[in-house]
Amino acid sequence: MKTTFEIAIFEGDGIGPEIMAPTLDLLRGLAVEGGYDFSFKDAPAGAAHYQQTGDSFPAASMATARGADAILLSAMGLPDVRYPDGTEISPQIDLRKALTLFAGVRPVTIRPGQPTPLATDKPVDFVLIRESTEGLFYTQGRGEVEADEARETLRITRAISEPLFKFAFDLAASRKAAGRGPGKVTCVDKANVFRAFAFFREMFDAEAARHPDIAADHAYVDATALWMVERPWTFDVMVTENMFGDILSDLGAGLMGGLGLAPSADIGHDHAVFQPCHGSAPDIAGQGVANPMAMILSAAMMLDWLGARNGVDAMTADGARLRDAVDRVVAERRVLTRDLGGTAGTADVAMAVKEALS
Secondary structure: OOOEEEEEEEOOOOOHHHHHHHHHHHHHHHHHHHOOEEEEEEOOOOHHHHHHHOOOOOHHHHHHHHHOOEEEEOOOOOOOOEOOOOOEOOHHHHHHHHOOOOEEEEEEEEOOOOOOOOOOOOOEEEEEEEEOOOEOOOOOOOOEEOOOOEEOOOEOOHHHHHHHHHHHHHHHHHHHHOOOOOOEEEEEEOOOOOHHHHHHHHHHHHHHOOOOOOEEEEEEHHHHHHHHHHOHHHOOEEEEOHHHHHHHHHHHHHHOOOHHHOEEEEEOOOOEEEEEOOOOOOOOOOOOOOOOHHHHHHHHHHHHHHHHHHOOHHHHHHHHHHHHHHHHHHHHOOOOOHHHOOOOOHHHHHHHHHHHHO
């Protein structure tokens, strides 16, 4: 059985390196205890690298990503560093497309003691799956702009949508088996207006028929946004198009009190990237005050995925341990960064999570 795993490390921009370092320290400690090992390989990329070298994503870094067992990516991009056409530098999107990472996984969990704008104490634990390679992002950087008109193309294909829906139903089944959800998948679309989304829904229904033990329903995206605010505890697994998922995932982060506790994964057939949902926050870079929890929770998702994929139960168990440790730190509310209402620094929070693990 494989016990050593190569991880491509994209340190990112702004606060990226500051939240990556303690995360790797936690992973090293877990590996020693769990009887497995990591080989971390640096993969330079991003806005700062582009500013220094004129290359935002070196070919060698892409090769490192392709050859790795998993990819751990920190916050990327700087608002003042852009390509000549004005678009942002986003290697994370380049990775999604190059490695066909079609399933963008965004957990939404409100933990005990976690700040939230919701006026309820009902538990919230659902997962939004965003298709991450096509949809309205299909012509990213290639849209047509004329003097009086601009066009972008929304593309939905069977080759991507069918495995996306299979992933969603498999996830709902695994959550049901673990006691984390009732076993339900909701297709979020706009099939009442666009033929492309009617096509999307037809493929969803075909996959749903293959999973009679999992409930399936539909919701229009505008109604979903309303229900995420009014009754988010009714959702289990949601699956949607790229742009809709981009918007709804930030709404989900808002329910959790902000992006500081919002991890994510982008998963394909052979590769997966794990990264926090938040940006690089250059205004606080170098001050030691960034919240590392979303980065740590993304690493926990990586442990889950690697453990399940390779049959290493210790890794799967450590993913749960790492999440539980973050939950305890949040619930105690003694050591939190200022975005969560505290005064602690990055190192303080990382140390609190490390202590909670033991």
